[in-house]
Amino acid sequence: MNIDVIWCVIILIILCVIGAVGCKMWLKSFEGMQIPFLPFEVNPSYEGLLTFWTFVIILQIMIPLSLYVTIELCKILQVYHIHNNVDLYDAQTNKRSECRAMNITEELGQVQYIFSDKTGTLTENKMVFRRCTVNGIDYNHPPSELEKQYLKPGSPVPPVIANPTLFEDMTATLGDRITYTSSAQRIQEFLLVLAICNTVVVSATPHRDLMNASGVIEDDQGTVTIVRPNESIANDQRAQGSTLSDRYTRLAESRSITPSPPPNTSLKQHVPSLSPIHSSPEASPVSESPTKVHRQIPVSPTVRAKSIITCKINAISSVLRNKNSSRSNLENRSQISPLRNQLLQQSPTNGRPIFEAESPDELALVNAAYTYDSCLINRSPNHVLVNTPGGGVTEFEVLKVLPFDSSRKCQSVIVRRNGTQEIILYTKGADSSVMACLTPCSPDSVEGHLREKTQQQLDHYARQGLRVLVMAKRVLTPMEFVDWLSRHKECEMTMENREKKVRESFVNIEKNLTLLGATGIEDRLQDGVPEALSSLLLAGIVIWVLTGDKPETAINVAYSAKLFNPQMELLRLTARSRDAAETSIMFYLNEIERSLVDGPSGSRAKARALVVDGKTLTFILDLRSNLTKPFLRLTKHCASVLCCRSTPLQKAFLVKVVKEELQMRTLAIGDGANDVSMIQMADVGVGISGQEGMQAVMASDFTLSRFRLLENLLLVHGLWCYDRLARMILYFFYKNATFVFLIFWYQLFCGFSGAVMIDQMYLMLYNLVFTSLPPLAIGVYDKFVPEDLLFSRPQLYRYGRLGKAYKPHTFWLIMLESLYQSLVIFFIAEAAYWDTDIGIWQFGATIATSSLITMLLQCAIEIKSWTILHVLSIAISLGAFYVFSIFYNSVCVSCLGLPSSYWVIQTSMSTSSYWLISLLTAILAVLPNYTIRTFVATIWPDGGTKAILQKRRNERREPLIMGISIRL
Structure with a gap:
């Protein structure tokens, strides 16, 4: 349109020039005679110039300013009308579409490429702990009838149904009936990783996000329950855990004065995480004001902190004892059904803790650990309190937290059990990262067979569409830890390439690991996703799904979502070097071009899909490799593309090269903070208001509550x-x-x-x-x-x-x-x-x-x-x-x-x-x-x-x- 406006200006100038020339010629035709309607002499050239500007004024409507x-x-x-359209309203989540950009509605009707995240965008982002493998044994947690109650969007995550075999193996002891077997100890340590290697905090009341999809902070109508400790209970509990309570008393007092958590801790680690799980009979709700002034009875900070912690420990211990007593009465598997019902009935009202997590994956793992009596009780910046199956309530000192990043694809925590000098690094992350960091061993050794069997089970999980994570550990000597910590602090203090050096420091400590086990988490597809993707593909839109999952998991989900279909020719790029990546790309390009020459009509009818893994993507996007343009040529022959193990920066770069090199109009859709760069890079950004905060929504042009609504937004309104x-x-x-x-x-x-x-x-x-x-x-x-x-x-x-x-x-x-x-x-x-x-x-x-x-x-x-x-x-x-x-x-x-x-x-x-x-x-x-x-x-x-x-x-x-x- 802007070019046509320029043409309008040119046409206007041409008309004005013609008018000026015509005026001059008209006046010159009277040269040498008196012009009857002009009583004075005129200069035709000067009058022609004035007439030019006269025509500019009277013909200026040619330039459509009012347009x-x-x-x-x-x-x-x-x-x-888009904002108030009932077809874009989701009754289950009570959310409607939001238009955050007022000037790109027409671009919704011109989208040629869609770049979509998978987790939380195509799926529910409601993680369900489905399988785990420890000691090479697969423990299944199949769906139950009661899970149907949790299928509605917005409902909580369904509780994990305990596997009786895992309970038996976890509590297996030697002949003295006191010492656990090595397999049982590995299981217990595996569950400990699930409980503490995360950013989950224990809250007294469920969290409610006060920011809506428009970015407006709503008034908090919730209430806060303040506990007034019962003196008799507090007196009885002081004798039981004075040492532990004194330590947390000092922690509570220090936090009440200077609440300054370290950079690696979540902002959710605030004082309410030290609050009791449930209120005493004397509790009374009080409205929470913006100034957070709480009414409570006069009580010293020391007594209050002791009461809070001991009350929390006793409450959770009581729940766990009830669970254990129920299990001890079950001698055969035919009695598991009552146990399942009892486990499902655990709720915050009867002592079960409320876990709040930054990621649904972490929440699923912590809930699974709780099911097997490895319960996170409390978390502070420097300490973690856990109830373990073999050791009861145990406190760990947190020496260092190694947060997750998209390059390492793992997260670690270095802890020391109180009362010992043993320092342990616990790690959980993607199998491609953690398995490569394990201590080298012979394939014929016991550990080698265990790793091979675990990898086979991980591949099986991935083919089922499960998200897999691997847990491992490393025992550090005090000297190793002190030496690494000093070098790491130097990296944190440096001014040049700080992030890179810190990341390399993490990698140096996250090696020579010992395998503990792995998990498979299910994330169901959202309702209507297969139908929406099918319609968008029929509309001729090329769809790229960019995910951090394993290729096997992503491919399984792609078939379930109808991004791929059995009639498609599946092309796979899984290279381990730059030369191998180039060879694969050129091979596919030559085959496609040959088929176009041999049989153009049949080749066009044959749809293709492309799968690229993360390492190959690294080679392709490296500007020095010169593989980007051949790769884009290959993708032009594919109806859909699946990029696995991709990082947020890779997502944004893919959108950029497609938009600039192919000159295509792009749309990016995602729901999490890792999708923000991709959403901002695309011509049209769509945010899903889901489980992972409001970052994607705030960075987007349009907001939807479900992916299926994208079909209506593009094919109809767009x-x-x-x-x-x-x-x-x-x-x-x-x-x-x-x-x-x-x-x-x-x-x-x-x-x-x-x-x-x-x-x-x-x-x-x-x-x-x-x-x-x-x-x-x-x-x-x-x-x-x-x-x-x-x-x-x-x-x-x-x-x-x-x-x-x-x-x-x-x-x-x-x-x-x-x-x-x-x-x-x-x-x-x-x-x-x-x-x-x-x-x-x-x-x-x-x-x-x-x-x-x-x-x-x-x-x-x-x-x-x-x-x-x-x-x-x-x-x-x-x-x-x-x-x-x-x-x-x-x-x-x-x-x-x-x-x-x-x-x-x-x-x-x-x-x-x-x-x-x-x-x-x-x-x-x-x-x-x-x-x-x-x-x-x-x-x-x-x-x-x-x-x-x-x-x-x-x-x-x-x-x-x-x-x-x-x-x-």
Whole structure:
């Protein structure tokens, strides 16, 4: 559009130059004689220069300045309707769509590439602990009937049903019935990693996010329960754990004065994490004010801290004892069903802790550990309190937290059990990272067989679509830890390449690990995702799914989501070197090009899908490898692409290269903080308001609650918005150009003097009032294809994806049409009034009326779906013209210093020639356009026209009439 506006400026300059030259030539024709209508001598060149600027003023309507205002108004109304559309409202989550960008609605109808995250975007992000492997044994946790109660979006994560075999193996002892077997100790340590290697905190009350999808902080209507410790309970508990309570008393006192957690700790580690799990009978709810002033009975900080911690320990220990007593009464597996029911009934009201996690994965692992009596009781920046199956309540000193990052793909914590000098590093992360960091061993050794079996089980988990994590540990000597810590602090203090050096320091300590076990977590697909992806693929949109999962897991999910189908040819890039990556890419490219030469029709019918793993992606995106362009050439032959083990920066870079190298319009959709860079890089960013905070939502242009709503947003609203704006802009160019040409033709009869036959008030109100509503009706409410047809025929989206509504040549066709219609309007009126004594204002009133009726008829031809609003826009425009004209010509004899047009319109309306000219010119002006449109729609109907005609035949239940099929 901006290029066409430049062309409008050029056309305006050309018309002004022609007018200036015409004025000069007209005046020069009187050279040597007295000009009868000029009492003084004139300089033709000087007058021509002045006339140039006169034409700039009277023809400036050629530059559609009001078009920009109309476009913005249309977009605001489009955003309003998208925001309030009931089809984009999700009743289960009680969330509706949010439009955070007001100026890109038309780009929703032109998307060519979609880049999507998987976890939380295509899936529920409700992680369910499904399988684990320890000591090479697979422990399954199959779905239960009670899990159906948790399928509704927004419901809590279903509890884990305990595996009795794992309980037996976890508590297996030697002959002395005191010492656990090595396998049992490994299981217990595996569960300990699940409980402490995370950022989970224990809360007294469930967390409620106060920020909505619009980024507005809502008022907190929740209540906070303040515990008033029972003195008798507190006195009984002081004797049981004085040492432990004193330590946490000092911690509570210090935090109450200077709450400054280290950078690696979560912001959720605040004082409420030290609050009791449940309230005592004397508890009373108090509204939480912004200043967080809590009412409580006077009690010393020491006594209060002791009571809080011991109350929490006893509450959780009581729950665990009840669970253990229930299990001890079960001697065979036939009695497991009552146990399951009892475990499911554990809730915060009866002592079960409330875990709050930054990631649903961590929450699933901590809940699984709790099921097997490895319960996280409390967490502070420097200490972790855990109830372990073999050791009861145990306190660990946190020496260092190694947070997760996308390069290492793992997270670690270095702890020391209180009362011992043993320092242990616990790690959990992706199998590709952790398995490579294990202590080297012989494949024939016991440890080697264990790793091989574990890897086989991990591959099996991945093929089932489960997200896999591996747990490992390393025992450090005090000297090793002190030496590493000193070097690590130097890395943290450096000013150059700090992040890289810190990451390398983490890698140096996360090696020579011992395998503990692995987990498989299920993340179900959201409802409607397969159907939405199928429709988007049928619409011709290329879909890339960028995930951090294993290739096997991602491929399984891709088939389940119908991103891949069995008829697709699956291409895989899994190289371990730059040369291998280049060889694979060139091999596939040569095969595809050969198939195009041998059998082009069959090869086009064969859809392809591409799978790229993380290491290959690293080689491809390395600018020194020169593999980016060959890779993009390969992806152009694929309907969908799956990138596995991708990092946030890789996601953003992929969007960038596709947008810049392929010149494609891109859309990125995600739900987490790791998707922000990708969302911001794309032309259109869509955020899913899910489980992982509001970062993606705040960075996005549009917000949805479920992925399936993207189908409606793009295929319906996006296509409508694009088509509406395209036709509205072209109509604006048409009506402005027609009006300018009418004024220009009059210059042939007034010596290019810059005189105008239309009253100045009409000129001012032409765009503002008389022709403002019909473009708005087209730009906001017109539907070129009904909604149901857009859903049933996603292929119609190619109309917007290929930009068919607004091609570069369309502007020039509009200019030719304006030129023709202006000739018809002006010269028919000029011929009708030839050799009469009609005045200039009466002639101008006829021209203004004819042009307005013609433009309204042209608008009627453009309208695809008539509603009462379209009818009113045309009726009000025509009515406003006549009401204003009659009033203005009746009362304004010499208004505003303008020439008098008193009673002009009344005189014109009283003659038959006025009505005949107005109607005849309007019909003749639009007749060619209407005829051509009818002919094209009959002989070469587009997809939308075919769909509408087919729908009408089906509604009338008429047989399909064979038409003429012409193939060029």
